[in-house]
Amino acid sequence: MRYQSVLTICPFCGVGCGIHLQVMDGAAIGVLPARSHPVSEGRLCAKGWNAHAFLHRPDRLTRPLARENGELKETSWGQALDIVADRLDKIRAGTGSDTIGVLSSAKCTNEENYLLQKLARGALGTNNIDHCARL
Amino acid sequence: LGTVCRACEERGLVELAKRGQVDWDRLHLIGVECTSEEAQICRCSHPRPTHAPTVVDAPPSAPEGGPSEDSAGVLPEAVEDRLEFWRYWSERCIKCYGCVYACPQCFCPACALESPLWVERGRVPPPFPAFHLIKAIHMAGRCTSCRECELVCPAEIPLTLLYRMVGRDVEDLFGYGTGASLEAVPPLLLALEEGARA
Numbered sequence: 001m002r003y004q005s006v007l008t009i010c011p012f013c014g015v016g017c018g019i020h021l022q023v024m025d026g027a028a029i030g031v032l033p034a035r036s037h038p039v040s041e042g043r044l045c046a047k048g049w050n051a052h053a054f055l056h057r058p059d060r061l062t063r064p065l066a067r068e069n070g071e072l073k074e075t076s077w078g079q080a081l082d083i084v085a086d087r088l089d090k091i092r093a094g095t096g097s098d099t100i101g102v103l104s105s106a107k108c109t110n111e112e113n114y115l116l117q118k119l120a121r122g123a124l125g126t127n128n129i130d131h132c133a134r135l
Numbered sequence: 136l137g138t139v140c141r142a143c144e145e146r147g148l149v150e151l152a153k154r155g156q157v158d159w160d161r162l163h164l165i166g167v168e169c170t171s172e173e174a175q176i177c178r179c180s181h182p183r184p185t186h187a188p189t190v191v192d193a194p195p196s197a198p199e200g201g202p203s204e205d206s207a208g209v210l211p212e213a214v215e216d217r218l219e220f221w222r223y224w225s226e227r228c229i230k231c232y233g234c235v236y237a238c239p240q241c242f243c244p245a246c247a248l249e250s251p252l253w254v255e256r257g258r259v260p261p262p263f264p265a266f267h268l269i270k271a272i273h274m275a276g277r278c279t280s281c282r283e284c285e286l287v288c289p290a291e292i293p294l295t296l297l298y299r300m301v302g303r304d305v306e307d308l309f310g311y312g313t314g315a316s317l318e319a320v321p322p323l324l325l326a327l328e329e330g331a332r333a
Contacts, residue, residue, distance in 0.1 A: 044287070048231075
C-alpha cells in the first residue's frame with residue numbers, strides 16, 4: 001500500500017484552486033484542499049471536492065471514436081483528425097462558416113483556449129466560439 | 136500508529152474510538168499544545184492534550200480555561216436577530232459539502248445531507264435552517280471544535296460556533312464533555328436505550 005498526496009490544480013474552471021490529490025497505489029481516491037494555495041486558500045467548491053471522481057470512470061473517453069454506419073469504433077488520432085477536418089471543410093463549403101460553432105473547455109489551459117479561438121476565427125472563419133468556464 | 140494531534144484532534148480521536156472508527160489501543164498519540172495566540176484565534180478553552188502520553192509543549196502555551204468558548208460578541212443577543220444572523224450565513228452557502236468532507240467526525244457511509252429525502256437536490260442555497268441544523272444536530276457529542284469545517288468553508292460560515300452551541304447544550308443537559316473522557320457514553324448513543332438515563 002503506497003499513499004501519496006499530490007499537489008496540483010483543480011481541472012474544472014478558470015479559477016484554478018489548489019488541491020491535494022490523494023493517491024493510493026496509483027489511483028486517485030480523493031481530494032483535499034490546499035491551504036497554502038494563494039488562490040483558494042484551502043477552500044473548494046462541490047466540483048473541486050470531487051475532482052478525482054471522473055479520472056478512473058470506466059465510461060470515460062480515453063481514445064478517439066469515429067462513427068461508422070451508426071456505430072462508434074475506435075480509431076487513431078490521425079484518422080480522427082482527418083475525418084473532422086474533412087467534415088468541417090465540407091460544411092464550410094456547403095452552408096458557410098457561420099454554420100460552424102466551436103465549444104472549448106474549462107479543462108483546457110488559457111493558452112489552449114486561445115489557440116482554439118484562433119483556429120475558430122482564423123482558420124474556420126467563425127465567431128461562434130464559447131466555453132463553460134464563464135462560471 | 137503514531138498520530139500527532141492538537142487537543143481538539145485528540146478529543147476527536149476519543150469520540151471516533153467510542154464509535155468504533157479507530158482502535159484506541161493501537162494509537163500512540165503525540166500531543167501538541169497550542170500557543171495562547173492559536174487558542175485565541177480558535178476561541179478555545181481546552182488547548183492542552185490530556186490523553187497523549189507524549190506532549191510537545193509550545194511555550195508560552197495557552198492556559199486551560201483561557202479564552203472564552205461562548206458566543207458573546209459574535210452572536211446577536213435577541214432571538215429574532217439570531218435567526219437573521221443564521222439566515223444571512225445560510226444564504227451564502229454554495230452547498231459544496233466541504234464542511235462534511237473536511238469533518239473528521241463525519242464518517243457515515245450514507246450521509247443524510249446527500250439523501251434527497253432530507254435535502255432537495257439542485258437547490259442552492261440549501262433550505263434554511265434544515266440543511267445546517269441536520270449537520271449541527273449530528274455533531275452533538277461529536278464536534279470537538281477543530282474548526283476544519285470553518286476553515287474550508289468558501290462562504291466563511293461560522294460553523295464551529297453553531298456546533299459549539301450544540302456541544303454546550305449537550306454539556307449543560309447531559310453533563311457530557313465531548314472527547315473529555317474515554318469512559319463516558321455519548322448521550323446520542325445512550326438515547327437508544329429508553330429510560331437508561333432520566
